[in-house]
Amino acid sequence: xxxxGKSSVTETFxxxxxRLGFIMAIIGAMVGTGNIWRFxxxxxxxxxxxxxxxxFIALLVLSIPLLIAEGVIGxxxxxxxxxxxxxxxxxxxxxxxxxxxxxxxAIGFYYAVVAGWCLRYVVYALQGVYSTYKPGIxxxxxxxxxxxxxxxxLFDVIIWVISCIILLKxxxxxxxxxxxxxxxxxxxxxxxxARAITLPGAIKGLEYLWxxxxxxxxDATTWLQGFSQSLWSTGAGWGIYLTYVALFSHGGRKGAAPxxxxxxxxxxxxxxxYSCWAGLAVIPAVAALAPLVGVTPxxxxxxxxxxxxxxxxxxxxxxxxxxxxxxxxxYLGLTFAALSSxxxxxxVPILATQELFGWSRARAVLTWMGIGFIIxxxxxLSINFLSNQDWVWGLGLLISALFTFYVxxxxxxxxxxxxxxxxDIRIGRWxxxxxxxxxxxLVIATLIWWIVQSISWYPTTWWHPxxxxxxxxxxxxxxxxxxxxxxxxPILSRKVKKVLAERGELx
Amino acid sequence: MTPGVAVxxxxxxxxxxxxxYLIAKALRAERFRRQR
Numbered sequence: 001x002x003x004x005g006k007s008s009v010t011e012t013f014x015x016x017x018x019r020l021g022f023i024m025a026i027i028g029a030m031v032g033t034g035n036i037w038r039f040x041x042x043x044x045x046x047x048x049x050x051x052x053x054x055x056f057i058a059l060l061v062l063s064i065p066l067l068i069a070e071g072v073i074g075x076x077x078x079x080x081x082x083x084x085x086x087x088x089x090x091x092x093x094x095x096x097x098x099x100x101x102x103x104x105x106a107i108g109f110y111y112a113v114v115a116g117w118c119l120r121y122v123v124y125a126l127q128g129v130y131s132t133y134k135p136g137i138x139x140x141x142x143x144x145x146x147x148x149x150x151x152x153x154l155f156d157v158i159i160w161v162i163s164c165i166i167l168l169k170x171x172x173x174x175x176x177x178x179x180x181x182x183x184x185x186x187x188x189x190x191x192x193x194a195r196a197i198t199l200p201g202a203i204k205g206l207e208y209l210w211x212x213x214x215x216x217x218x219d220a221t222t223w224l225q226g227f228s229q230s231l232w233s234t235g236a237g238w239g240i241y242l243t244y245v246a247l248f249s250h251g252g253r254k255g256a257a258p259x260x261x262x263x264x265x266x267x268x269x270x271x272x273x274y275s276c277w278a279g280l281a282v283i284p285a286v287a288a289l290a291p292l293v294g295v296t297p298x299x300x301x302x303x304x305x306x307x308x309x310x311x312x313x314x315x316x317x318x319x320x321x322x323x324x325x326x327x328x329x330x331y332l333g334l335t336f337a338a339l340s341s342x343x344x345x346x347x348v349p350i351l352a353t354q355e356l357f358g359w360s361r362a363r364a365v366l367t368w369m370g371i372g373f374i375i376x377x378x379x380x381l382s383i384n385f386l387s388n389q390d391w392v393w394g395l396g397l398l399i400s401a402l403f404t405f406y407v408x409x410x411x412x413x414x415x416x417x418x419x420x421x422x423x424d425i426r427i428g429r430w431x432x433x434x435x436x437x438x439x440x441x442l443v444i445a446t447l448i449w450w451i452v453q454s455i456s457w458y459p460t461t462w463w464h465p466x467x468x469x470x471x472x473x474x475x476x477x478x479x480x481x482x483x484x485x486x487x488x489x490p491i492l493s494r495k496v497k498k499v500l501a502e503r504g505e506l507x
Numbered sequence: 508m509t510p511g512v513a514v515x516x517x518x519x520x521x522x523x524x525x526x527x528y529l530i531a532k533a534l535r536a537e538r539f540r541r542q543r
Contacts, residue, residue, distance in 0.1 A: 019537035023530060049514035056518050207508055210515020257540055259533070266529040273526035276519045424536060 008503070009078065009351055012361045013170040015249035016256040021175035023266065026244050028178035029344030030235040030271040031185070032337050033114060037305040039275040040282035042229050044208040045301045047216025054217075054226025059234065059268050062227055062442055065434040066236035066401055067264035068427065069408040072415045074242035075258045075422060077505075080352035081239045084246065086496035087505055089407045094496040095489040096403040097352070100239035102481055103400050104348035106393040108372055110379035110386045111345060112163070115338035116155030117310065118331055120145055125328035130317040135293075138315030142306075149381050156380045157373065163343050164369040167350065170361055171247045174343060181336040186274065188333035193280035195326060201291070205284030208297065224449045227442055232394065234271045237401025237443075240344045241267060243351050261423035274337075281330070282308075289316035306383075309334070346372060356499060388468045392477045398447045399478070402440060409436045 016022040043051045074080075077087040085097030124130070124141060134140075145151060166173045196202055216222045235241060241264070248258035286308075290297045293315045300312045313330065317323040346368055354364035379386035408415050412432050420426045454471045455462040463472040485492075500506040 019533050023533060049511060049518070052515050052518045056522070203508060206512055206515075210513075210519070211509050211511035212514045256537065259536070262529065262533055262536075266526070266533055269522060269526040269529055272522045276522050 008355050008358075009080065009246050010171075010249055012354055012364075013247060013351065014172050015247050016171055017175060019256040021171075021179060022244070022248075022256045022263070023270065024178040024182045025171075025174045025344075026241065026263070026267050027270040027274070028174075028182050028340030029240050029244060030233070030267060030341070031182070031274040032111075032233075032341035033118070033305070033309075033334060034229075034233050035271065035275045036189075036278040036282070036334055036337055037309045039229060039233060040209070040279040041301045041305065041308055042225055043279055044205075044283050044286075044297070046222045046225050047213035047219075048207070048209050049212030050214075050216035050222055051226055052210070053212065054223045055230055055272075058227045058230035059272060061434060062439050063230045063234040063236040064264050064268045065431055065439050066231075066404065067234065067241050067267055068261060068419055068431060069404055069415065069435050070237070070239065070242040071245050071258075071260035071264055072408055072419050073404075074245035075248060075260055076418050078246050078248075078250070079355060080243050080246055081348060082352045082492070083355055083496060083499060084242055085403075085407055086493070087500055089410055091493040091496040091500070092489065093407055094492050095485045096407060097239075098485050098488070098492060099396075099403060099481065100242075100400045101349050101352045102485070103393050103396045104239055104345045105368075105372075106389060106396070108342060108345040108349075109375045110389045111338065111342050112159045112372065112376050113152070113156050113379045113386060115159045115335060115342050116152065116157075116380070117145070118335040118338050119158060120151070120155045121310065121314070121331035122328060122335055124314075125317075125324050125331060128324050130314075130323035130327045133293075133318035136315075137318060138293075138311040138313070141314050142310045146383060152380045153377065156376055159339065159342060160369055160373045160376070162339060163346060164365060166343055167346065167365045167369070168362060174347070177343065178340050181340050185333045185336045186277070188329045188336075189274065189277035189281050192285075192326065192329060192333070193277050195320075196281050196283075196285035196288070199285060199288035199320070201288040202284035203287075205287030205297075208287060209279050209283040220449075224446050227446045228450070231401065231443070231446070232397065233275060234268050235344075236268075237404050238345075238397055239348050239400060239404075242404075243348045244344065246351065257422075259423045259425070260419045261425040261427050265425070282313075285316065286312070289319050292316070292319045356495065358499075384468055388473060391469045392474045395447065395450055395474055396478060396481075398443050398450075401443050405435055405440045405443070409440075412436060 073084045073088045077084045079087055081097035081100040082094050086094035129141060166177045231237060245258055248256060250258065286297050286300050290300050300308055303312060317327040320326050350364045350368050353359065379389060416432055451471050454469055458467055458470050461467055462470055464470050465472040465476040467473060497506060
């Protein structure tokens with residue numbers, strides 16, 4: 001594909017100034033709360049080493065091939081999701097890019113609230129609430145916070161404002177923020193891991209985390225959870241990688257070089273690097289401290305992400321000497337992970353609409369930050385609403401991945417030739433077989449499995465559109481979004497065609 | 508600890524090793540490119 005003369009997105013947002021800056025930004029985007037609160041829990045629950053095997057294989061056969069596919073669209077078109085899909089396969093496919101954009105936006109609306117929760121717990125630690133142990137302190141702190149809507153909204157606002165300040169600086173702002181946050185997060189996780197594995201009784205945690213259980217390895221659930229964890233955690237198929245790589249300058253010595261294959265491997269392994277440390281920080285600590293607060297490690301893992309992070313760990317920190325220090329480090333790391341991902345998630349709609357409508361950077365950022373805050377309010381006020389959105393659009397990401405496979409595999413020869421032409425590491429035909437057949441089949445299997453799971457949770461009311469985790473709610477919300485996007489497709493297609501024609505990029 | 512923990516430990520070491528190798532490779536490639 002011919003390269004455009006000048007990219008409107010790099011004119012507006014600037015480009016990655018250095019490879020290190022890009023690496024920190026993309027790892028910041030992908031390393032989120034899921035690395036810290038979901039990965040350790042899943043690993044401990046699904047047979048330790050057994051889960052790690054499935055998760056590692058998923059990285060190689062699902063996430064990295066998908067990241068390479070996203071990179072092909074982003075780098076070759078130098079556009080975000082909407083114009084990127086429109087230019088790669090034709091304007092009538094732009095609605096699929098709009099779906100990718102929307103799913104990120106819908107996630108960003110509630111993810112800021114989650115980031116706000118993490119920040120609240122940093123403040124708890126600074127207030128010294130973890131100095132002395134009182135039975136039930138974890139639940140008391142959580143209820144004291146979550147049932148105070150003003151406070152939840154305050155921390156939500158703080159996250160939107162910080163995101164806004166960073167995004168107004170464009171690519172440079174993201175680079176600087178992530179160059180600060182990501183090394184600190186790595187250092188925090190390593191320090192926490194060192195502390196956790198030296199606690200009395202922590203060795204049992206290493207057993208939970210690393211030793212495989214044969215029964216789990218032959219259980220399809222373990223594999224599907226491993227696939228899900230890898231897809232959600234590496235951000236493959238979300239459109240974030242596509243958006244970030246569109247910000248390469250392609251400009252000689254200046255700026256970072258868009259080596260797609262190396263960057264995709266680096267993103268996947270870099271993300272998992274952080275997950276591994278988070279596993280070492282959380283699981284041995286739970287194994288050592290759970291008995292001290294009268295609970296079994298299994299009950300802690302079964303309590304979900306929120307239960308583990310905001311109730312049980314919060315209950316356990318006072319049992320550690322200098323509990324406030326460890327709590328501060330843990331929740332600060334969690335806040336950095338959430339904030340750097342929130343920025344990336346919102347970059348997807350910001351960049352896609354900026355280039356479609358020719359907005360300035362400030363207009364695009366302020367518009368989405370304003371809309372984002374307003375639509376985050378229901379999630380801030382209702383944890384059920386937030387959980388519902390997490391369920392619906394988390395699964396929606398699997399559909400995003402399928403759209404990405406579809407558009408890239410339609411031009412797989414061009415895609416393979418292009419990605420090898422801009423990379424030192426060459427990939428072979430194996431990638432084509434994966435993205436055309438194997439990986440989409442695995443994503444479809446994962447999607448179907450989640451739907452079957454949901455039916456088992458609500459055997460008689462699985463169709464109900466107002467149950468938090470029902471099939472009905474997911475199908476209804478996807479159907480509404482798809483109906484709107486497909487309905488808008490003729491208008492969107494004309495607009496995309498016009499923008500591409502003005503830029504001399506229409507084939 | 509059971510010998511089984513070696514499975515997880517090996518996956519951890521591979522992940523850490525490959526991640527550090529790829530980051531070093533990317534940064535080294537950029538240094539050479541800028542020098543050219």
